[in-house]
Amino acid sequence: MQNESQLIKARKEKLQKLIEMGVNPYPAKAKRTNLIADILAESEKFIKEEKGVVLVGRIRSLRKMGKVSFFHLEDKSGKIQIYIRRDDVGENNYTIFKQCDLGDFVNVFGKVFYTQTGELSIHTEKFCFLTKSIRPLPVVKEIEEEGKKVFYDQFVDKELRYRKRYLDLLLNPEVKETFITRSKIIKMMREFLDNKDFIEVETPILQPQYGGAEAQPFITKHNKLDMDLYLRIADELYLKRLIIGGFEKVYEVCKDFRNEGMDRMHNPEFTMIELYQAYADYNDIMNLVEEMLTEIAKEISGGLQFEYDGAQIDMTKPWKRASIISLIKEYANIDIEKMTLEEMIDFCKQNEIELEIKTYGKIIDEIFKHFVEPNLIQPIFVTDYPKEISPLAKSKPDNPDIVERFEIFISGLEIGNAFTELNDPIDQRARLENQTEKRKLGDLSANEVDEDFLEAMEYGMPPTGGLGLGVDRIVMLFTNSHSIKDVIFFPQMRSV
RNA sequence: GGGCCAGUAACUCAGUCGGUAGAGUAUCGCCCUUUUAAGGCGAGAGUCGAAGGUUCGAAUCCUUUCUGGCUCACCA
Secondary structure (H helix, E strand, O other): OHHHHHHHHHHHHHHHHHHHOOOOOOOOOOOOOOOHHHHHHOHHHHHHHOOOEEEEEEEEEEEEOOOEEEEEEEEOOEEEEEEEEHHHHOHHHHHHHOOOOOOOEEEEEEEEEEOOOOOEEEEEEEEEEEEOOOOOOOOOEEEEEOOEEEEEOOOOOHHHHHHOHHHHHHHOHHHHHHHHHHHHHHHHHHHHHHHOOOEEOOOOOEEOOOOOOOOOOOEEEEOOOOEEEEEOOOOHHHHHHHHHOOOOEEEEEEEEEOOOOOEOOEOOEEEEEEEEEEOOOHHHHHHHHHHHHHHHHHHHHOOOEEEEOOEEEEOOOOOEEEEHHHHHHHHHOOOHHHOOHHHHHHHHHHOOOOOOOOOHHHHHHHHHHHHHHHHOOOOEEEEEEEHHHOOOEOEEOOEEEEEEEEEEEEOOEEEEEEEEEOOOHHHHHHHHHHHHHHHHOOOOOOOOOOHHHHHHHHOOOOOEEEEEEEHHHHHHHHHOOOOHHHOOOOOOOOOO
16 A cells, blocks of 8 residues: 555654664663553642653654644553653754654653643653654544543544454553453452362363364364364363362363354354352352352442443342243243144244244244343343253253253343253263264254263263353443454454 | 445545545644644645446446445354
């Protein structure tokens, strides 16, 4: 792009001029005595003591005049105005300063004072380059009007924001806040679980056989071993091996990979927290996750009420708990338990619900998605799913077709999935073999039988409750983000 | 995969009925010693996402295509 090189050329010329003047534009060392926030917080003290301060940061606005200039310096803690006068720093140094552009990193030595217009500033005594930038940042101007920040020419192109996240972070301050919140949430989850004597573990991302969820995997290859490996779609089967191995409470913060569609709720790689607790069932897990998420809400949102996507969410305990069948009764006005398969298929036809697979479990799932899911705004545990769509969960004692499983929905987002884990090796083998049958019939999301996992279970797995939480979606909820792309630094994009 | 919308200067955007492209900011030059979307004067900067077509002539009309957004469906 010729025009771009025109802008870059101008900066490279300045760089050259600095070198000719004997200035190192990329020195190895920087000095700093204070964070900018320190000065903003205790400005009066700094002014009174007339103590020199040394600041580092990046030039974020620049007003050059003939013999005096102003710019704003930004470090991680904040922004402050810098005042620099030719007669204070000398002709030569002022010429050096004039080679500055927006985006350069500089070292400023000076004293704190107020300008005539009343803005706290640094009166520069000495000035050094730390990094000369040769590519111009997009121009965004910012002013404060009645206490509110108003932006001009804001950097809004979503594609550029996702592809060049470093620019998005620099130019849209709320983006940084979102990711700081993300970090806090994950930290709190770890602390919460650590305090309950869970231990954090790591299990393979590269797996010879994938499982633990219904999804298509990414396939890769180990050259020396000459074998195909899969990027994990879930951690479940390995974490259960650890329970078999004697750990009683384990969790993993895990990147999982699913080779399927992308939309505002799905990114090919995403973050889950999976946890397993021996001698617990799905009721215990419900209590655990309810406590964890309400604690996070208190900390992050400052209370149990907050807004998401235009709706007021109230996380006050206890959350509603209702079986999928009772919810269908409530919202679709039908009693699944008293209907035959034929009647259910008819019902779907009447309501224009398309069925690809006409089995009991699948139909219940479809009716639920159509009638119930859109109504689930407030936090709710949807419980007791059909066995057919839950091959790793234990059946209810009173109904072999229903399993002890729940999903958490908040504001229509499915943010968690949990069950009382199936620990009967004979039943587990039958269910996994049934999956293989489905796969042979063309269901690419169904898994192959993991013989090693079954063998492990044959040695004995204690009764266990397990949970998978969609971390990205939880972050979306607490940061009022509409798309998963807004809570992942570098979301997957097509190559250009 | 379907529907709708968008893509024009580094950024944000105009561009009428088809007549070979504009503004603000940014950049460059000059002036400017407390400015703050600094200001004044002047200058340069574009493969109009890409390809093909219609036309004397296309940013504009048609077709195809790429990228992104929103949304519906599906998977999770």
